[in-house]
Amino acid sequence: MKKLLLAGSLALLVFSCSKKGHKAAEGSPSETAGMTESGSKSLSGDQIIETLDCSGCHSVNERMVGPSYQEIADKYSEQDTEILASKIIEGGSGVWGNVPMAAHPQVSKEDAEKMVGYILSLKKK
Numbered sequence: 515m516k517k518l519l520l521a522g523s524l525a526l527l528v529f530s531c532s533k534k535g536h537k538a539a540e541g542s543p544s545e546t547a548g549m550t551e552s553g554s555k556s557l558s559g560d561q562i563i564e565t566l567d568c569s570g571c572h573s574v575n576e577r578m579v580g581p582s583y584q585e586i587a588d589k590y591s592e593q594d595t596e597i598l599a600s601k602i603i604e605g606g607s608g609v610w611g612n613v614p615m616a617a618h619p620q621v622s623k624e625d626a627e628k629m630v631g632y633i634l635s636l637k638k639k
């Protein structure tokens with residue numbers, strides 16, 4: 515119950531100030547692990563990312579196997595949400611190089627769009 519309330523207010527927070535990197539004081543990621551299948555409704559985009567394998571290949575500001583989230587944010591805008599969400603679900607390659615992005619068929623479109631929202635919120639000014 516406490517967790518739900520927490521997640522709800524975090525979601526509000528994300529909505530109300532997603533322009534800035536305000537994320538310093540979020541709850542611990544381990545609390546949300548393992549909730550990907552259908553329990554992710556109340557999670558915000560960055561929390562969903564933490565329950566998946568994304569950070570094996572991406573980090574916020576450093577290029578790893580894939581581009582950093584900031585690079586992605588700089589390249590795209592909100593209009594591209596749908597394209598990026600389907601790329602998360604279906605995978606693909608050729609935009610940043612030949613290394614393919616892994617497909618995530620278990621991720622719902624809604625969750626994918628939330629993750630894209632989070633990634634795009636990291637855009638540098």
Ligand code: HEC
Nearest residue numbers: 566567568571579580606607608609610611613614615616
């Ligand atoms: C196996 C490594 C790997 C994993 C795991 C991975 N990615 Fe990627 N990702 C990549 C690579 C490589 C690219 C660049 C693909 C390209 O050049 O088209 C990429 C590209 C992207 C892009 C930009 C797509 C584009 O067309 O520009 C987004 C958004 C993204 N990843 C999000 C995610 C999210 C969210 C997750 C977790 C659900 C994730 N990635 C997991 C390797 C990975």
